[in-house]
Amino acid sequence: MPSDFVLKTMNAVHRSLLKLTGGRAGWKVSNMPVLELTTTGRRSGQSRTVMLTSPLQEGETLIVVASRGGDDKSPAWFLNLRDNPDVQVALKGQPKQRMRAHIATAEERSRLWPRVTADHKNYAGYQTKTEREIPLVLLEPTS
Numbered sequence: 300m301p302s303d304f305v306l307k308t309m310n311a312v313h314r315s316l317l318k319l320t321g322g323r324a325g326w327k328v329s330n331m332p333v334l335e336l337t338t339t340g341r342r343s344g345q346s347r348t349v350m351l352t353s354p355l356q357e358g359e360t361l362i363v364v365a366s367r368g369g370d371d372k373s374p375a376w377f378l379n380l381r382d383n384p385d386v387q388v389a390l391k392g393q394p395k396q397r398m399r400a401h402i403a404t405a406e407e408r409s410r411l412w413p414r415v416t417a418d419h420k421n422y423a424g425y426q427t428k429t430e431r432e433i434p435l436v437l438l439e440p441t442s
Contacts, residue, residue, distance in 0.1 A: 331419065334361060336438075337387040337395060338379035349376045353438075354419045355411060361388065361398075361438040362411060369428030377434065388438055396440060403435040411435055 331352040340347050355362040365377035380386055380400040387395040403411060412435065416423040426433050 332356070332361075332390060334363070334438075335389040335395075336363070336376060336380075337389075338376050339383045339385070341379050341382040347376065347379060349374075351376070354415045354422065359440050361390075362403075362415065363436045363438065364415060364422050364425075365434040365436060366422060366425040369425035369433075371429050371431055373431070373434075377436065380436065385441075386438065398438045399441050400436050400438050403437060407437070408432075408435050 331354050334351055334353055335348055336351050337346050337348045339345070351363050353361040353363055365374055367374040367377075381402065384400040386398050386400050388398045389395045415435065416426075422433070
């Protein structure tokens, strides 16, 4: 499973690509939009930002997968938004937008998971690597 160092390095490389290309490259990965998610650290209270893909969107709602590559451990950003669901999201270099995160209910996950894995088989592969049920998170705009 990817270490914290590897995950942080991947995020730094991704941000560098966006900066070097002036945002012309890096806002789409594996045919998925990339978003910049800012959460509040559950212990530090400081802003924490991570680059994620959104394999599925429903209207203005963005769905992200808390897979951490199939690790048994949940990603830090997931734990942060679980404790404080008020987040900010930027798409395609646009200004950050306030959103509210909620972890998909069992019903929502049973409806959404097949749609996510139909187009992005890597997520189904991640699920086979861990016994934890990989959560889906819905990011919804707030007024």
